[in-house]
Each structure stands twice: as structure tokens, then as C-alpha cells.
Amino acid sequence: MASVHEAEDMTPSFFIGQHESKRLTIISPHVVQGAHESGYDMLTSPITNNHFHSRVLSLLSSHLSNLYPLSYDATGTMGTAPNTKVLEVPALSPDDTPLTPNDSISQIVGVTSSWVDLCSPDPLIADISRQVLLLEVAYAAFCGISYLVIPGPRLHHGIIYSEGVVYYARAIQDALGLGPFIQFHVWLKMIDNTELDADEMGDLAPFAREEYLLSSDEQPFRVDAYGTWDAWDIVRTVCRYHARLFVALSLPRHLPSMSVQLRWHSEPVHLLTIDATSFIKNQKGYPVLSKTHQALISRFMRLRTAPWILLCDADPIHTEEDADNTRRIDRPPLDSSNYPTLAQAAAHGKRYHDSTPHLSYIRNLQHRQPPRSPMERFGIGYQDYLQAPLQPLTVNLESITYEVFEKDPIKYEWYEQAIGKALSDWLEQKKPTSGPDGRVVLAVVGAGRGPLVTRALQASKATGVEIEAWAVEKNPNAFILLQRHNQTAWGGKVNVVKSDMRSWKGPRRDSSSPTPDQAPVGQTIGIDGSLLCAPSESGAREECSSSGAVDILVSELLGSFGDNELSPECLDGVTHLLNPEHGISIPASYSAHLTPISAPKLHADISAQRSTNPAAPETPYVVMLHAIDYLSTSQPTVSISSPLHISSSGSNNGGSGTRSLTSTPPLTLEMPSPIVQAAWSFSHPNPNIPIPAPGESVVSNAHNVRRTRLTFPCQHHGVCHGLGGYFETVLYRNIELSTNPVTMDAKSPGMISWFPIYFPLKSPLYIPDDAEVVVSMYRLTDDRKVWYEWMVEVFKLERNSISTSTGCSTPVMSDARMASPGADNGHGRAKQSQRKIFGHGEIRRVRIGISEVHSTIKDGCLM
Numbered sequence: 001m002a003s004v005h006e007a008e009d010m011t012p013s014f015f016i017g018q019h020e021s022k023r024l025t026i027i028s029p030h031v032v033q034g035a036h037e038s039g040y041d042m043l044t045s046p047i048t049n050n051h052f053h054s055r056v057l058s059l060l061s062s063h064l065s066n067l068y069p070l071s072y073d074a075t076g077t078m079g080t081a082p083n084t085k086v087l088e089v090p091a092l093s094p095d096d097t098p099l100t101p102n103d104s105i106s107q108i109v110g111v112t113s114s115w116v117d118l119c120s121p122d123p124l125i126a127d128i129s130r131q132v133l134l135l136e137v138a139y140a141a142f143c144g145i146s147y148l149v150i151p152g153p154r155l156h157h158g159i160i161y162s163e164g165v166v167y168y169a170r171a172i173q174d175a176l177g178l179g180p181f182i183q184f185h186v187w188l189k190m191i192d193n194t195e196l197d198a199d200e201m202g203d204l205a206p207f208a209r210e211e212y213l214l215s216s217d218e219q220p221f222r223v224d225a226y227g228t229w230d231a232w233d234i235v236r237t238v239c240r241y242h243a244r245l246f247v248a249l250s251l252p253r254h255l256p257s258m259s260v261q262l263r264w265h266s267e268p269v270h271l272l273t274i275d276a277t278s279f280i281k282n283q284k285g286y287p288v289l290s291k292t293h294q295a296l297i298s299r300f301m302r303l304r305t306a307p308w309i310l311l312c313d314a315d316p317i318h319t320e321e322d323a324d325n326t327r328r329i330d331r332p333p334l335d336s337s338n339y340p341t342l343a344q345a346a347a348h349g350k351r352y353h354d355s356t357p358h359l360s361y362i363r364n365l366q367h368r369q370p371p372r373s374p375m376e377r378f379g380i381g382y383q384d385y386l387q388a389p390l391q392p393l394t395v396n397l398e399s400i401t402y403e404v405f406e407k408d409p410i411k412y413e414w415y416e417q418a419i420g421k422a423l424s425d426w427l428e429q430k431k432p433t434s435g436p437d438g439r440v441v442l443a444v445v446g447a448g449r450g451p452l453v454t455r456a457l458q459a460s461k462a463t464g465v466e467i468e469a470w471a472v473e474k475n476p477n478a479f480i481l482l483q484r485h486n487q488t489a490w491g492g493k494v495n496v497v498k499s500d501m502r503s504w505k506g507p508r509r510d511s512s513s514p515t516p517d518q519a520p521v522g523q524t525i526g527i528d529g530s531l532l533c534a535p536s537e538s539g540a541r542e543e544c545s546s547s548g549a550v551d552i553l554v555s556e557l558l559g560s561f562g563d564n565e566l567s568p569e570c571l572d573g574v575t576h577l578l579n580p581e582h583g584i585s586i587p588a589s590y591s592a593h594l595t596p597i598s599a600p601k602l603h604a605d606i607s608a609q610r611s612t613n614p615a616a617p618e619t620p621y622v623v624m625l626h627a628i629d630y631l632s633t634s635q636p637t638v639s640i641s642s643p644l645h646i647s648s649s650g651s652n653n654g655g656s657g658t659r660s661l662t663s664t665p666p667l668t669l670e671m672p673s674p675i676v677q678a679a680w681s682f683s684h685p686n687p688n689i690p691i692p693a694p695g696e697s698v699v700s701n702a703h704n705v706r707r708t709r710l711t712f713p714c715q716h717h718g719v720c721h722g723l724g725g726y727f728e729t730v731l732y733r734n735i736e737l738s739t740n741p742v743t744m745d746a747k748s749p750g751m752i753s754w755f756p757i758y759f760p761l762k763s764p765l766y767i768p769d770d771a772e773v774v775v776s777m778y779r780l781t782d783d784r785k786v787w788y789e790w791m792v793e794v795f796k797l798e799r800n801s802i803s804t805s806t807g808c809s810t811p812v813m814s815d816a817r818m819a820s821p822g823a824d825n826g827h828g829r830a831k832q833s834q835r836k837i838f839g840h841g842e843i844r845r846v847r848i849g850i851s852e853v854h855s856t857i858k859d860g861c862l863m
């Protein structure tokens, strides 16, 4: 975590490189030094040069002139020998490459040749391209290059579209094996737009033989907003989400829709490339980026692994001769020991006029990035970092874990308000108390280190309603601290009990025992075992004649999915102590919420763990979801005021979205809002707790079983890697906490205690356009433990002829139910759209994918 602390207070720093598509300069250490002096952090270099290119072209032409005409063989296939007679590209010669291993190699990003066509329908061209790529990768690996950029697959060959991407993917898979220390970046445009593609002189693609191309009068022109993402999806799927495979994303002059931008935001983009042509000129004639570009860069720079920026064909760097002159005048010869660090090189600054205005602009943008918000500082290092959920019931928490909870600026404040309101209501409604002296009896169960006890005392003071305070905690170590707080901070006013709340007898009413006011300050009156109820022989809970009732029961036993730390089971065990007529539980209720997400990075991390931990893909993880894309969204309606705002508010409360992180100038961006639905809920006190049957030692927990089946409309195609899980809780009346991205900013903005939970899928599921994702989820129990099961189905929705076109901006819905019965999921808008679409005609639902049933039964939470 060292790097986390270092980075904590900084604004995001940009690592900027320079790329020239027709670079002729050999990138020597002096050229790299010149680039540093200009303010660049790295440079690209081609792996091979024009000499090599010409050699391959002449080889190809002579090979093609010697080939037999193509013919179909006996089985009707084409493209097998002798039609694809092998052409072997000979090994590189010294004249073929500008690269030499040297001290500056670590500052160089290698770029493989863009003139190849790995996707060519002509097997000869595809094979030569593959050989060229692998020769280049092998030599780059030999030279010690750590970062390679590989131009993305060519998607169009006349009217053939995207057919060869699998060949491209297969070649990348081979390349990953050849360069085991290289990070590979597939260089992709944000969208597929044939208008922006042009053949360059010497490209291999036009050499594809006509026999392999389909002739047609059709116009091949097309714009596909997700076309390049689709290609990426194929590549990374074939390469099994390889940990060294990344995206280099080229930003066009006009950015695509926010949905497309957010899709790329969820992918492992490690390079953002910006061509000089993507800049516009400001009034003074300086190159600048549009506001939407600025916003996109800001969002990316907030990622855990912020991408580097590559300025392409923008500002030239010093040439070799310039650098030589510099060396002759005032520089010692360079070797690895006196090579400047990046910081030194950058600090040296520029001596002349601004010869790098694009770079200066990006540096300026860097300095204008707002500092990290408290929320960001807290979350730094945790973004997309998988953690096993806590099990505070079976494992005793460490003090440091409590300390992290206690840093939350909202949770305790809201609890204090809820307790204050409950106390005021008690007074106002003149309800009888359970305290023998008329005080309201308030117990914090699961008190931890006592922050809620402190808040309860403050609420009592603020409202003037006196309380008899009890703190019950089963963690023996936290109990020590509770006793100390009672001595030092609470003036001995609190009755501190070390007990599992489920076996606590309740406030002691034995006249012979001291009341807290009689006890010496700091004395703990509830520590002895006599206060614990043991089940009687009959199995029924023993009557605790010396115990009183509790008026207000305060607890915080919630996990990231609400009930996953067994709050229902724990509170069931203490509910019998609650004042039967007027008793209040804070929280009064909580609900679990879900949405399907695309989370390629999490999928890759979990897949990597699979060999050592087979249970990894069936474990729900606590994770600060960041590089994810919501697959089910309501379409843009919301104007937001921050470029870092990742998701926006839902319809039901008017709140803003999940990650409102900065205070940069207002921008009107249209953000899709995730559709997050309630799976189930629990209320306390629960009137349905069964009475143990005579002679039964185990009380049935069947009333805490839950089951749901939720339908999520998905407008755009994508890949579902798992489910994002959240909770909402009503503490008291209108005081609520929420981690649901749709409601969190309205209900408890800035709350940091809980990250979402992630339920992974073992195998990702492809979702087509206009589809429905149906999630079935269970909370199950065998009366000893609780576990979850989940599965996902994908349906393609097909309209009949009388349906409207697909151009609508509202997700299509079948007649499938959106929410489990009784769950107020707050998605009236989505339901409305369902009805609206239905008015237009029949929709046929075709199941096209189904996941396994995932289960945590082996690692269930012990009750």
C-alpha cells in the first residue's frame, strides 16, 4: 500500500509519450533525453523500418507472380495447399530495424507494423502478416522492450466484415507467448467508421487475391459504434483475458455517445492516443481539446491504473543531431548510472519557445485536474480490488477494521439523527418506557468499539430524552475497549455486556445488583455468565425473570449486500427482548439490490486465481467497483455537473449518481442511469420468527430464506461478467443509508463504509442488442449456515413485423416481471417503458444463454 499513500494527496499525474507514424529517427538515448527535455516521458519506436517493409513487399510480389491460379480442390475448399504455398519471411537483418538494446529501451514503447493485415481473407496475406508480427515481437522481446502497441484488426475487406478477427486474435495469442515480459496494447479506434480508414501505400491488404473477396455492388461504408469494441471482445476472449493484454484507445475528433465511452472505460485501457487532428484551435490559435475530451480524460485518469497518453503526429521531438549537439556542449556521455530520472528530465524544462504546444496543453490539463476528493483518497488502491467479505459473526474483527468503519463521515451522523428522532417521537407520543425509572432503554447490540453508543448518548443529550444505555458485544477484544470508553468517555453511564446478542438475557432488573448509577464508574455489570440465557432443556428460551425489555435496539450488522453478514439471524435472536408494543429497531429494514455488469478486469483477476483457488469464481467479493459498465440502463436524461460522474440518478428520488468526485466546471453530459433492482428485504422487529418446537434444539431459520427472479432490459450488446450488489436501509422513518448507485447520493452522500459486492459468473455471457438479462438469486439456509446461489439467463427480444423500429432510446422489455413481489424497486420508469413498448406489438423472447448455478454453499456464513 506504500504507493497508495504516496499518491493519496496528489492530483492524478499524466505520463505522456510521443508517437510519429512515419518516424525515421532512430530512438537513441540522446533522442530520448531530448524528448525528456521537451517534457515527454517516453517515445514510441517502430520495430522495423522501410527497408524491411520493401523487402517483404518485393518477396510478396515475386511470390504472387509465381503462384498457380487458384482452384477448388476435391472437397470444394479453397485456401489449402498449393493455393497457400508457404512464403517464409526471412529473419530480420541489421538493416531492417532501428532498434538496438540500450539504456533507454525502458523509455521506449515499441510499435509493430501497421501495413500488415492479420485479418486478410486471403490466407497468404494473413500468414505473411502473422510472420511479420511474430518476427517483430521476438526482436522487441530480445531488445528488452516492455510495452508494445499492435495496430488493431482490419475489420473491412470489401463487403466482408469482421471475419478475420479470430485470426488476428490467434496471432496475438502467439505473440503473448513469444514476449513473456511484454505488455501488449491492441490499438483500437473508439468506434468503427470506415470513413476514417484509408489504405496507405504499401499496405498488404490490397494484395488480397480477388478470389477471396466477395464482389458486390453494396456500399461497404458503415459506422458501428460498438464495432471496434466487438473486435476487442473477440481478441481478449480468444486470449482468455490475458493479464498482459491491454487496449491502446485512439480518441477521435468527435467522441461517440456516453454509452460507448463508458464501455471503453470498463476495459483495460492503458494508453490513450490523441492525434494532432483531434485537437481544435482556441481563439488564440493554440491547440486545445473539447470539453467532452477533457471530461473523458479526467474520468480515465481517476482509474486505479491511469492510462498513459500518447500524442500522435503532434509535436516533433529533437532529432539525433540536436541531441548530439547538446551532448557536445554541456552533457556528459550517458550511461545507465547518470541517465536522468523522469522527474529530473521533466524538471529541466524547456529553454526555448514552446515547440510542443500540444504537449503543453496536456500538461496544463494535468495541472487543472481537481485534487482527489476525500472519497477518492479513501478508496485509492481499493478500486476494483477484490476482497473477501467480512464475517464479523464468526471472526472477531481487529481494531484497525473498526477504525476504518469509524472514519465514515455519514453513517454515524445518520444513526445519531435516527436515534434522536426515535427518542423525540417516544417523548412526543408519550409511550411508556421499559426502564424502571422511566428512562428509555436503548441497547446497541454489536457495539464494536462503541461509536454508536457515543452517538446514542449524544442524541439523548441533544433531545433531552434520558436513556438507560446498554452495549452488547461478543468480540472479547472490542469488549476491553468498550469498558475503557465507559471509564474515560461515557462516565460509567453505559452497561457493557460481553455476550452474543442471541444469548443475552436483556437488561438486568435484579434489585440486588447495582444499577449503573450505583456502580463505581467504569464497572461492568453485564460481564458475568449469569446474564446469558441458556436454552432450557425443552429447547425454549428460558424465561429471564430478572431481565427487562429494550425500547430501542440499535445495530449495525449490515454487509455489502445488506443481509450477508447475517443481520437477520442475529437480530432474530434478540428481538424477543424488544418492548413488545412500542419497541423500535434501528435499522427498521434493509433490502438487497442487483444489477448485471460488465467487469472484464474483475473477471481476469478471478480467472487468474482459479488454478490455486477453484472456489474463486463462486465467491462473492467486496469490491469498490470502478472499471465496470452497467449493462442495463435507462437512457440518458440527466445533465450532470462533473466530468467524473460515472453514473447518474434514477427516477425515484432525483438524486445524482454514484461517483460525484470533483468540482470542475459544469458540463452537460448525458449519462445512462443503471437499472438497479431490489432482490428482497428484511424488516425488524420481525413478527414471523418461529417459536422453537418442543424438544427441538435448533430453531428453524426458514423464514429468512429469500428468492428472486429479476429481469433487466439491455439495449446495447455487451458481455455480462457478474452482478453488482448493493443495499439500502431505512434506519428510522426517512433516514436512510444506501450504496445503490441510483440512490446513494440522495440518501447518504459521501458514505464510505461499504463497497458494493460482486457476484461473479464463471463464464462470461454475451448479451446481444435488445436483450433481457434475467437473474435468479436465492438466500438459503440449513439452520446452521446461510449461503447464496445465483444464475443468469440471457434472452434476445425479437419484435414481430408490426413492432416499431429499434431506433428508440428506451430499453425494450418483454412481459417478464421486473422485480420480485413486494419489493419496491423504485423503477417505475423502467416499468412504464415496458408498457409503452408493449403497446407497439408482440415481442418474442429467445433464450440464447444461461449460466451455471453458482453457489457459496461450501463457504456459507456460519450462524
Ligand SMILES: C[S@@+](CC[C@H](N)C(=O)[O-])C[C@H]1O[C@@H](n2cnc3c(N)ncnc32)[C@H](O)[C@@H]1O
Pocket: 392, 393, 396, 397, 402, 405, 406, 445, 446, 447, 448, 449, 450, 451, 452, 472, 473, 474, 475, 478, 499, 500, 501, 502, 555, 556, 557, 558, 570
Ligand atoms: C460491523 S461491526 C459494527 C460495529 C459498530 N457498531 C460500528 O458501527 O462501528 C458489527 C459488530 O457486531 C458484532 N457482532 C456481530 N454479531 C454479533 C452477535 N451475534 N452478538 C454480538 N455482537 C455481534 C461484531 O463483533 C462487530 O463488533
